Amino acid sequence: MGNGSVLRAGVVGVGNIGQKTHIPAYVNLPDTQLVAVCDTDSERLDTIAEKYGIAKEYRFTNHEEMYANANLDVVSICTPTWAHFGQTIAALNSGIHVMCEKPIAMSTEETVSMVKVAREKDLSLGIGYNNRFSIESQTLKSYIDDGVLGELYYAKCGWLRRRGNPHGWFTKKELSGGGPLIDCGVHALDLGWWLMGTPQPVSVLASTYQKFGNYDVEGIGQYWAMSGNKEGVFDTEDLATALIKFSDGSTIFFDVSWALNGENSFYAEVYGDKAGAQWNPLNIYGMIGKNLANIQPVLNQNINAQEAKIANFIGHLFGREQLLCPASESVAMSQIVDAIYESGSTGKAVIIEPLQL
Template sequence: MATLKVGAVGTGGMFKGAHLAAWLANPDTELVALCDANKEAAQRIADEHGIEDVYEDYRELIARDDIDIINVCTPNLYHSEVSIAALKAGKHVFCEKPDAVSPEEAVKMAEAAKESGKVLMVMRNNRFRSVAQFLKTYAEKGHMGDCYMGRCGWIRRRGIPGKGGWFTTKELSGGGPLIDLGVHMIDLAVWIMGNPKPVAVSGSAYTKFAETDLADSEHSAFGEKKSGGVFDVEDLVSGFIRFEDGATLQIEFSWASNIEQETRFVELRGTKAGFSLRNDDLKLFTEIEGTLCNVEPQIVKNGHGHGSNIHHFVEVVQGREKPIFTPEQGVDMIKILSAIYESARLGREIRLD
C-alpha cells in the first residue's frame, strides 16, 4: 500500500516524548506537517527532523487533500474539536488520551468516526506493554476464572505536571490526576476484565497541595509551568466503580500525597487466580494441585507501549489488524471519569444508565 502521510496537531511534551519517534520509525508513514499554536516550537522540531510544512491553524493542515492521518496531541479541551474536524474531512485520527473532557464530546467523536468510516483510536499504550499482553491472554484463556473485583491506581508523592499551566486549569484539562492518570490504569484493569459495562460510580476529590513546588517525579516535568497560574483541579481522587456483571473496581489517583513512593498498580481477583501488578512487577496468586501458590512470571519488558500503540493503529488503517480499542470504549471511559467528578461534587453515587 501507499505510504500514509501524517500531520500532527500539537507538538508539546507528549508528542515529542511519545509520538514523534513512532511516526518517524514506521515504514508505512511519513510525517509531512506539524501544527502548533506555538509555531516557532513546531518549526524547531520540523527543522531537526526534515519535516517540510508547519502551521499555526490546524484547519489549514486538515484541509490538505494529501494528508491521510491526523495525530492529535493538543491540551485535552481540544481533543474532540480537532478529531471531529479531521474525521469529517476524511482523515484517520490517532489522538492522545483522554478521549475528551466530557461524555457528550466523546459521543460526538465516536459518531463522527462511524459516519466517516475512518479509524479513530485514542492512546491506550498500557495495553501494549508485554506484561499487559500476558495478563490479557491469561484472563481470556480462563485462568483467572470469574474476575469479580479489583483495585487500580497511580499515586505520586509529588508529581504535579505543568503547575499553573493547562494541566492544572480545569477548563483546558477537564480535571487533575483522575483524567490525566486514571485513563491509563482504569482502562488497563477494565480491558483485562473483558470490558464490562460500567453502571455506577462514587468518588471523592481533594485539592491539598496547590501551594507546593516540591517535585520528586520525572512526570512533573510534563507541561509548561506558569508562576501564579491557575490551579483549580484536584490533586487526589479515590473512588469505586460498579459494572453490569456485578464486578467492582476501587481506584486512587494522585499527583501529590504523603506516601512512600510513586506507584502504578492494578490488582484483580478472580475465582481461579488473582494478580498484583505494581509498576512492572507481576505476581500471580493461584492454586496448583491443591496448593496455594505465588507465581512470578519472567516477562521481558518492552517499554511504555506508545510506539506499539501507534504501530497497531497504522496496521488497522492498512486493514491488516482489527482494532484493539474502539471509540465506544472511549465513551465508557469518559462517562466513568465525568461521573466520578460529579459524585465528588454531590457526595453521592452516580448511575450511568
C-alpha cells in the same frame, strides 16, 4: 489501504508527547511518512519541523489549514485536552483517520460525538492508552482470555504519586477537564477496566480532594507541559478515589493522586474465582495441587508501549491488526470520569445509564 502504500501523517501539537512518541513513530514506521506538523507556538513548530526536514509549506499554526492543504491520511492529536474534540471532529470531517491522545475529551458528551462522527465517516479513531500494550498487560490479558483466572469479579487499580503533578495547562480545569483523575487516572482505570473485560459501568461512589495545590518541595522530578497556564492556576483535585460497580456484578476500587503523603505506585490487581493477578511485576496468585502458589512469569522481552500503540493504529488501518484502543471503549471511561467528578462534588452515588451509540 493497499499493500505497499505509505500513509501521509501529520501531528497537531508538537509538545512533550508529540515529540517523544508520535513524531518519531511516524518517521520510523515503514508504512508512514511524517509530512506535516501543526502547533500554535510557531517557534517550537519551526524547531521541530527543521529537525525532521518538514518543508515550510507543511508547517501550520492552524489545524484546519493543515487538514485542507497537507493531503493527510492520518493525524495525531497531541494538544491539551480542551482542544481534542474540535481538532478530531475537524479531521474526521476532512476524511482523515485520527489517533487522539488520552484523555479522549473533556466530557462524555464530546466523546460520544467523536465516536459517532468517526462511525458516520467510516474512519478510525484510536486513543493513546499505551499501558494496554506493555508485556505485562499483554501477557496477563492473554491469561484472562484463556480462562486462567476464572471469572473476574473484583479489581483494584490506581496511580498514586506522592508529589507529581504536571505543570502548565494540566492544573487549569478549563484547559484539562480536571486533575489526576482525567490525566493519569484514566491510564490506570482503563487498564483495570480493560483487564476486567470492559464491563458496562452502572454506578459510582467517589470522593475528590484538593489538599496540596502548588506545593513547594525540592529534590523531586517535575513534568513541565510545554504549554498553557503561565499564571500557574491550580483549580483541580489532587486526589480522587472511587468505587465503581458494573452490570455483570463486578467492582473496581480505584484511587489516583498527584499529591498524597504515601508511597508512589502504579498498580492493577484483578481477582478471579480460579486465580488472581498483580499486573506489574506480573504475579499470579493461584494454586498448585492443594497448595497456594505464587507464579511469576518470566518476561524479559522489552516492548516500547508508546511506539506499539501507534504501530497498532497503523497496522489496523492496513487491516493487519485489530485496533487495541478504539474510541468506542472510551465512552464508558468518560462516563466513569464524569460520574466520579459528580459524585465527588455532590457526595452522592451516581447512576450511569448505558448509552446507545
